[in-house]
Amino acid sequence: MKIRTRFAPSPTGFMHVGNLRTALYEYLTARHANGTFVLRIEDTDQERYVEGAIDVIYDTLKLAGISHDEGPDIGGDFGPYVQSERLSIYKPYAEKLIEEGKAYRCFCSKERLAKVREDAIANGQDSIGYDRHCRDLSQVEIEKNLNYGIPYVIRQKLPLSGETTYHDCVYGDITIPNEDLDDQILLKVDGFPTYNFANVIDDHTMGITHIVRGCEYLSSTPKYNALYEAFGWDIPTYIHLPLIMGKSIDEEGKEVVSKLSKRHGSTGFFDLVNEGYLPQAIINYIALLGWAPSDNKEILTMEELINDFNIESISKSPSVFDYDKLLWMNGEYIKAMSSDEFLSYAKVYYDKFAISSCKYDLLEELLKPRITKFTEIEEKLEFLAKYEEFELSLFEHKKSKSTLETSKQMINEFLPILESIDESNWNRDYLGSKFVDFATEKEIKNALIMWPIRIAAAGVAVTPGGCSEVLVLLGREESLRRINLAKSRLEI
RNA sequence: GGCUCCAUGGUCAAGCGGUUAAGACGGCGCCCUCUCAAGGCGCAAUCAGGAGUUCGAUUCUCCUUGGAGUCACCA
The missing domain is CATH 1.10.10.350 (Arc Repressor Mutant, subunit A)
Structure with missing residues (x-):
């Protein structure tokens, strides 16, 4: 079977390096096995829509050297590749589950849901989810509610007891008690699918074989599997990735690590690029966050990454994003540059000092070992002007x-x-x-x-x-x- | 709080029952040297704790501790 992986980002206008690493691993998983890498845009959340955000995705992948085989821009046999263009396909799937008794209409208002949660928290209950109020509504009540035109969502019936075990390539067998699984919403009041639902439908209909994603999905995966099973579909291979963390100092002066975010420094791909980090260096660095090649080589081209990458070597423990090491790596990439390439990055700074081209060779020789980012050239040459x-x-x-x-x-x-x-x-x-x-x-x-x-x-x-x-x-x-x-x- | 996952130096990490426990970043020192780099050489620094299993545990099991994630009509 040919491996198919997908990268399914939301167009938020921002590409977090964690997302980029996921994309990279999805790409490497596919490429290593001569498989197919698919790009799918998950834009069902209209509120989050940002102008030009899809271009950020394209531009990132292009600069990063991650090329997709199918996607909104290049097409493919499993389109459309933009979720908002697929809206009509989800509802029938949800209704099919209702017919089969595997899902039900839930007429609960958001207010009621909020109350239920509040009470649960107040009572110190372990489960603070939905109380399954509508799970066993009689046909009469359902008809009545429907006639009144009460808006409803569609929820999936999940097992009330027992446990679910699934296999993950990185973390092994994971077992979750079924009572911790909420009757998840498939279709929202507005008729739009939830992310979880659309995701499963899309992944299956697009023939995705290997699902690579962050390990924040580890505990919700049984819900996905329940959906695959309800439809009688094959469960894909799961590859959950350890989180990328950041280290910071809290108010008490203590060092704390938490999911990498802006307070740790730049986390957006283009933010890093604008700061002077080279795309290849960023890719190389994040490739090594959670994975190491068998020979422990540190500087690797994309081709080498594709050849050396293997799922077995993905580590389970989270890793801290180390800007110092990225900086070092950036310097290594600069040192390895040809003269032409070096000049293409340096010229904009040379021009600020009106440097004549006859000095380019000398400057390259002097600057190359001395900078770790091209943005540093300005300060290094400041003495020329001042x-x-x-x-x-x-x-x-x-x-x-x-x-x-x-x-x-x-x-x-x-x-x-x-x-x-x-x-x-x-x-x-x-x-x-x-x-x-x-x-x-x-x-x-x-x-x-x-x-x-x-x-x-x-x-x-x-x-x-x-x-x-x-x-x-x-x-x-x-x-x-x-x-x-x-x-x-x-x-x- | 429930559930799930994780645990080798400050950081990334190799290791997959027997090793003087690799390597890299960072730090420190020395060499080179007109400064700063680069380069070369070297040093310090790690198996969270406790029980087991075993002739032998960093490695396997359990517990404790610590950390993280997750419990949405968000994706």
Whole structure:
């Protein structure tokens, strides 16, 4: 049997990384087995509808490199793939269950339901669900209510006693007491199906064989199975995924972990992308949240993920989303980039400093090992545009034995040499050799001359690259201007 | 509260009855070095607790504790 999985997001305009990981695992489960991956949009909740939200889903999957074989945009043999276009198919299924005595009309008002729940809570009852008031209404009462036009929902009759066991690929056999199962609503007053109902109908009619979802569904799965059984359908293979958690500090200063949410940092795929995380790095990272390849490799391409992925290695315990590790991984992806790719991301920042293309290669070399996100380029290059009066104490550096006195002397002696170097020789190798020659001749350490020149030119202690590189990035004219300025400040 | 699930360093994790209990992130130290990175080397840090089963438990069973999820006319 060919495996079919589906990703069924709601168009909320926001793609939580937890959802994205579910999508990824669904995709990997299908691809690994040469199966089919289906995209279905669950938009039955009209209140939650957000303009352009479906595009967020498409854009996310595309950027993430998760491609579907069937979906609203590309069609397929099991359409329509948007739930709101499937509305007419659910009601007959629900009515069929009524005919067979497996479901019933419930005329209870929301107020009554709320009261029932309140009382249950007040009495400290374990079960705070529906009291099954309408489950055994007589035919006469039903007719009467129908004639009065009392609105009703359709509920499924679930077993009152015993227990239900099902198998999950990750968690093994799960057994739930049937008395904990509410008579679930299939069709709402407005005639729309509930999520649970539509989900089962859709999954079955779309031939979904493997249901991959978060483990928050673990305890409601027996209800799904009751539906499959009521219709006499095969129960799909279940793969429940451990939750992704976030760590935060509560009011008392204690560390707490809970389901990853905004208070832990950015959790939306595009939020992370906008912060400078690369889509491939995000995918790679979340793939490893709850699963590890047999060889424990950490940097994996999508192709490798597809090959190595196996359901048996999915872990049961929840994992904490670690932004530090994601950041590291992002850096690894940057380091592995080709020059063209690097430039395509970096150029927008280069342009802010009006950097000429002849410096691109040098910048790539300097920046690549120094950034973990492209957004960091701006601060790294800030010294190119800004040169303010800095603390002269920057010239003091213990390791290179640099002091205000030596700095003043070095700059005085070296400035003429720099000034004698013309534009055509103003490059890293030539400048570097001049420093070394100077140091050798004076019998001093390279650092003693390079430190003050770099400080004088950059005006900051930390620069991406050393003295020669800084001078090249600044250019001859600006370098000399700055060093002269520093010189006069040192002489006062 | 009922039900369900989970439990190896700070984090991700390997392990699937016998190991000096991998690896990665982060931390720390050293080397390299004109700064900061990168890179190289190294260090610290884990089987929640208690009973069993067994010649032998991180590994199997039970209990305790802790954590999480779930109990909607939301998806």
